[in-house]
Amino acid sequence: MVKDFRNTDYWAVILGGSSGLGYASAKKLANHGMNIIIIHRDRRSDIEDIEDAFESIRKTGVEFRSFNTDAIQKENRNELVLNIKKSLGKHGKVRLLLHSIAKGNLKPMLGEEQTLSNIDFQLTIDAMALSLYDWTQELYKNDLFAKDARVIAFTSEGNKKAWKNYAAVSAAKVTLESLTRGIALEFAEKGVRANCIQAGITVTRSFQMIPGNQTLREHALKHNPFKRLTVPDDVANVVYLLSKDEASWITGSIIPVNGGEHLM
Secondary structure: OOOOOOOOOEEEEEEOOOOHHHHHHHHHHHHOOOEEEEEEOOOHHHHHHHHHHHHHHHOOOOOEEEEEOOOOOHHHHHHHHHHHHHHHOOOOEEEEEEEOOOOOOOOOOOOOOOOOOHHHHHHHHHHHHHHHHHHHHHHHHOOOEEEEEEEEEEEOHHHOOOOOOOHHHHHHHHHHHHHHHHHHHHOHHHOEEEEEEEEOOEOOOOHHHOOOHHHHHHHHHHHOOOOOOEOHHHHHHHHHHHHOHHHOOOOOOEEEEOOOHHHO
16 A cells, blocks of 8 residues: 655544544545544543554554544643644644534424524534634644645535434534635635535444434435445545645535435
8 A cells, every 4th residue: 555645744633533434534544654633522431442443543553643522622622732733743744634523413493302492503513613613723823734734524415405303414514615615715825725525425423313314325325326325435535535745736625425426
C-alpha cells in the first residue's frame, strides 16, 4: 500500500471517530501514513471495545491519539486544542479536519409523546453543524492547519428529502452544507478546501437509531444501480482521495458517495 502521507508530519483531527464513517476514515488514512487524532464521546462500558478497535490504527505505525470527551463544549475544545498542539509538536500540521459528529434529536414533529421543541433543533444544529465552524476557527486561530488543508463533513439525503423523525437532523445537515460552502469561500485565501460527502444509506450505529430505518434500507437497495448499500469503507476511500494533493482543486462541493443511489 502506498504511504502517501508518510514523512509529511500531516495529522487528521476526526470529530466522532470511534465508529462508523469516522472510524473507517481514520483507518484508511492511517494505512496511508497520516497521523490520527480522534475525539469521541462514548460510555465507559463501550471503551474496552473501542480501544480494541483503535489498536488496528496503532498497528499501522502512525502517531495516534484519542480523547473521550465532548468536542462541542467550548471549555473542552480549548483544552483539546492544547493537547492537539502538544501532539503535533514543532513540525506537525492538521491536513484534515473531519466532522463526523452524530448527535441529533430524532423526535417526531407530531404525536402523543414528546415532540420536537425549539431547543431540540438548537442543540442538534449546534452539535451537527455549528461545531464544524467552531473547530475550523479554533484550528485556524491556533495556526494548526497545513498550508493546503482540508475540511470535510458528512451529510445525507435528508438534506433534501423529508424523513419522519429526521426534521432536526435535516435542518442541521442543511446548515452544515451552507457552512461548508462558506468555509470554502472565506478560508480559501488561507489554503483551506472544504467539502461535504453525501453518503448513501449506510448501516452505522447512528443510522440504526433512526426510527423506520429498515424502510430507508429497502428503498436504497431498490434504487441503487449496484443493488447494495453503501458501507463505511466506500466513504473512507473518498475521504482519502479528497485528502490527497491531487484533490486540491475540489472545494465547496457536496459529493454523493452512494453508488448512484441518488439517480433513481
